[in-house]
Each structure stands twice: as structure tokens, then as C-alpha cells.
Amino acid sequence: MAVIGAGMVGACVARYLQRDGHDVVMIDPLDPGEGASFGNAGCFNPSSLVPIAGPDTFRQVPKYLMDPLGPLSIRWSYLPQLAPWLIRYGLAGTPEKIKLQATALKALIAPCFDVLMPLVDDAGAQDLVKREGILIVYRSAESVAADARGWALRRENGIVWEEFDQAQLRAFDPNLTPDAKFGKYVPNNGHTVNPSELVKTIVDNVVKSGGRLVKAEARGFAFDGDRLVAIETSAGRIETDTAVLAAGAHSKVLAAQAGDKVPLETERGYHVMIRTPAIKPRVPTTDSENKFVATPMQLGVRLAGTVELAGLRAAPNWKRAEILLKRIGSLYPALGKDYSPNEITCWMGHRPSLPDSLPVLGRSKRSAGVVYAFGHQHVGMTAAPYTGVVISDLVSGRPSPIDLTPFRADRF
Numbered sequence: 043m044a045v046i047g048a049g050m051v052g053a054c055v056a057r058y059l060q061r062d063g064h065d066v067v068m069i070d071p072l073d074p075g076e077g078a079s080f081g082n083a084g085c086f087n088p089s090s091l092v093p094i095a096g097p098d099t100f101r102q103v104p105k106y107l108m109d110p111l112g113p114l115s116i117r118w119s120y121l122p123q124l125a126p127w128l129i130r131y132g133l134a135g136t137p138e139k140i141k142l143q144a145t146a147l148k149a150l151i152a153p154c155f156d157v158l159m160p161l162v163d164d165a166g167a168q169d170l171v172k173r174e175g176i177l178i179v180y181r182s183a184e185s186v187a188a189d190a191r192g193w194a195l196r197r198e199n200g201i202v203w204e205e206f207d208q209a210q211l212r213a214f215d216p217n218l219t220p221d222a223k224f225g226k227y228v229p230n231n232g233h234t235v236n237p238s239e240l241v242k243t244i245v246d247n248v249v250k251s252g253g254r255l256v257k258a259e260a261r262g263f264a265f266d267g268d269r270l271v272a273i274e275t276s277a278g279r280i281e282t283d284t285a286v287l288a289a290g291a292h293s294k295v296l297a298a299q300a301g302d303k304v305p306l307e308t309e310r311g312y313h314v315m316i317r318t319p320a321i322k323p324r325v326p327t328t329d330s331e332n333k334f335v336a337t338p339m340q341l342g343v344r345l346a347g348t349v350e351l352a353g354l355r356a357a358p359n360w361k362r363a364e365i366l367l368k369r370i371g372s373l374y375p376a377l378g379k380d381y382s383p384n385e386i387t388c389w390m391g392h393r394p395s396l397p398d399s400l401p402v403l404g405r406s407k408r409s410a411g412v413v414y415a416f417g418h419q420h421v422g423m424t425a426a427p428y429t430g431v432v433i434s435d436l437v438s439g440r441p442s443p444i445d446l447t448p449f450r451a452d453r454f
């Protein structure tokens with residue numbers, strides 16, 4: 043049994059398959075955890091069930107695009123290729139559809155810790171996971187009101203949080219700006235202090251437990267009729283009757299070979315790591331107006347966020363990362379200074395995104411031997427563990443614990 047891609051999704055799928063008794067080979071040209079799973083904000087957020095495409099996002103788009111320091115940018119030369127995805131994105135964001143998408147997403151992310159912790163425990167990675175909640179801060183009542191629809195949807199779906207006023211925010215994290223007037227503390231969320239290391243540790247455990255990791259690029263499938271017989275890779279042919287495609291934003295070409303044309307795009311995101319921070323946030327803290335997260339990590343403070351629509355091939359625009367650094371002083375004044383290049387590192391990565399904020403999970407059109415597990419957009423760290431369970435159940439022939447209809451490849 044093969045898993046294509048050794049990001050957080052591939053790692054969790056591989057380990058759950060292995061715990062189910064399957065022999066597993068993982069295939070990736072990079073070391074584990076070097077794709078999108080390297081540089082994210084590290085949050086495990088069962089509360090992140092609000093689809094990104096929706097009226098609240100759409101309302102803000104013109105403002106975001108006019109602002110060179112804004113959280114969204116489009117590389118205009120990429121627009122012709124992007125247009126079909128953008129149209130679908132717009133169509134996916136009606137209030138009725140959002141409720142259905144939120145229900146589907148909730149099924150995938152609500153069990154996050156129940157199924158993540160067994161993987162963390164048996165990999166010996168307890169130091170890498172904190173279950174201390176996350177904080178979202180607002181500077182004005184207008185900003186709180188602008189997010190009200192999303193919080194109502196969370197409430198309907200059973201998410202609990204505590205409301206903080208200015209004094210409670212200061213008491214919770216004295217380093218926060220006094221401009222932070224309102225806060226929402228979500229106690230049942232958590233984070234990893236090193237996302238890439240967490241993936242590597244889970245994959246190491248797969249290998250220690252008898253699995254194989256092949257450093258190669260999967261280039262195609264070989265079928266005998268509708269039966270998968272092998273994966274063609276840059277290191278030769280790997281014979282297998284089952285392949286789980288978990289190559290994140292790079293899954294589209296291989297899915298097409300398995301008969302499915304999926305509208306998968308990359309929402310490129312950036313981070314800046316402050317390696318010598320004067321202070322660290324107490325928990326991952328979202329600046330709701332500026333749309334980024336400041337996460338306390340092993341190697342410093344990570345500022346992660348922004349969306350850039352520019353495809354898989356364009357070079358990074360490091361100004362997108364500098365924006366995050368420019369903004370941090372308005373959230374944590376003690377972090378707002380000019381950093382020398384050796385005090386920071388910058389990164390860009392590819393969120394794998396379908397227009398309706400849901401991943402693709404299930405068997406391919408061409409062959410039951412090709413199984414999809416990609417497209418986890420902004421919540422892949424959170425959704426990966428239960429994706430591992432769902433895929434393992436599917437491959438092992440057990441009834442699915444969740445309704446897979448919303449995740450079908452042919453839903454568009």
C-alpha cells in the first residue's frame with residue numbers, strides 16, 4: 043500500500059493504515075514535512091469550521107486588494123488560469139452552502155485531538171503538542187460585528203469559547219497591545235510548537251514500525267484495466283494495488299491520470315519566524331483585522347498568514363512576508379522593531395484548496411485502487427489526523443465513520 047506525499051496528511055494516513063495492519067510505503071521527493079506542513083501556524087483548531095468562501099470574505103475582497111499591505115493578493119498575470127476557480131469559489135459561498143460545508147468540515151476536524159494524540163503518544167512527540175487554547179483579538183466593536191456570522195455558525199456547531207474584554211485580555215497576555223479591546227479564547231484548540239518536526243516524528247515512527255520511505259516523485263499510475271498495479275516514480279516503478287494520493291497542492295495532475303478533473307488551486311501563504319523574540323504570545327493569537335496568527339514555537343515566534351493567488355510556479359513575493367513583520371508591532375509592541383536578516387527566516391508554502399473549502403476524500407473514478415486525501419486548504423494540520431482514520435477505514439473496507447458525499451472528487 044502506497045501513500046504519495048509525506049506532509050501532515052500523508053503522515054497521518056500512513057500511520058493509521060499501518061496501525062490497521064497494512065504494509066506502507068511513503069513516496070515523496072522531499073523530506074517529510076517540507077511542504078505546506080512545514081510553515082503553517084501550527085494550530086489544531088476544531089473551531090475552524092467556517093468555510094473561507096462566504097459573504098464576509100467577499101465583502102472584504104475589494105478593500106483587501108486595494109491595500110498593498112492587505113491579507114489577500116492576486117498575481118494578475120495568473121488571472122486567466124485562476125478565473126474558473128474564482129467563479130466556483132464565488133458560487134460556493136452562499137449562506138445555505140456554507141452551512142452544509144461547515145457541517146462536513148466539522149465531521150472531519152471535531153475529533154482532531156482524539157485521533158491526533160494516539161499518533162503523538164506512540165511517536166513520543168508529546169513535547170511538540172500543546173493543548174492550551176488559542177486567542178482571537180479585535181480592536182473594535184465593528185470588527186467583532188464583521189465576524190459575527192462566523193461565530194454564530196460556530197455556536198450552532200457546538201464550539202465553545204470565552205469572551206474577554208480589554209482587562210481580561212491584558213490579564214491573559216500582558217504583552218498584547220492595549221488596543222486589543224475584545225477577545226475570544228477558544229480553550230479546546232491547541233497547537234504544535236514545530237509542525238515540520240511533528241510530521242517528521244510521525245513518519246519516523248512509520249519507518250520504525252516497518253514502513254518504507256522512498257525519496258522520489260510519483261509521476262503516474264499503471265493500470266491493468268481498472269486495477270491499479272503500480273506507481274511510476276522518478277526512482278522507478280513501485281508495485282502496489284492501492285495508492286493514497288496525499289500530495290497536497292500538487293495532487294491535481296495525478297488525480298487527472300486517475301480520471302478526475304478537480305479544481306484544485308494553491309492559496310499561497312507566508313510566514314516570518316522571529317528567531318530572537320523579546321517575548322512570546324502565551325498561545326497562538328490571531329490578529330483579526332490583519333488576518334495573521336502569531337504562534338509561540340520552539341524556534342521563536344511565527345507570524346503566519348496572508349493569501350496570494352499566483353499558482354504553483356511563480357517565485358515568492360517576499361514583500362508578502364514583510365507585511366507580517368510590519369504588522370506585528372501593532373499586536374505585540376515588544377516584537378515591533380527592525381530585525382536584521384539573521385534574526386528572522388521567511389517562508390512561502392502552498393495551501394491546497396478547492397473552491398468550497400472541503401478536501402477531496404474517496405476513491406478515484408478510474409480505479410478503486412487510487413484513493414484521494416488532498417485539498418485540506420487552511421485546516422490541514424487540524425483535519426489530517428481524522429483524514430487518516432477515514433482513509434484507513436475506506437481502504438480496509440469498513441463503513442465510513444462520516445458521510446463522504448461532500449468530499450467526492452466529482453462534486454463540482
Ligand SMILES: Cc1cc2nc3c(=O)[nH]c(=O)nc-3n(C[C@H](O)[C@H](O)[C@H](O)COP(=O)(O)OP(=O)(O)OC[C@H]3O[C@@H](n4cnc5c(N)ncnc54)[C@H](O)[C@@H]3O)c2cc1C
Nearest residue numbers: 047049051077078079082083085260290311421422423424
Ligand atoms: C501560512 C499558512 C498557515 C497555516 N496555518 C494552519 C494552521 O494553523 N492550522 C491548520 O490546520 N492548517 C494550517 N495551514 C494549512 C496546512 O498547512 C495545510 O492544509 C497542510 O499542511 C496540508 O498538508 P498536506 O499533507 O496535504 O500537504 P503538504 O504538507 O504540502 O504535503 C504534500 C507533500 O506531497 C509531496 N509531493 C508533491 N508532489 C508529489 C509527487 N508527485 N510525488 C510524491 N510526493 C509529492 C510534497 O513534497 C509534500 O511533502 C496553513 C497553511 C499556510 C500556508
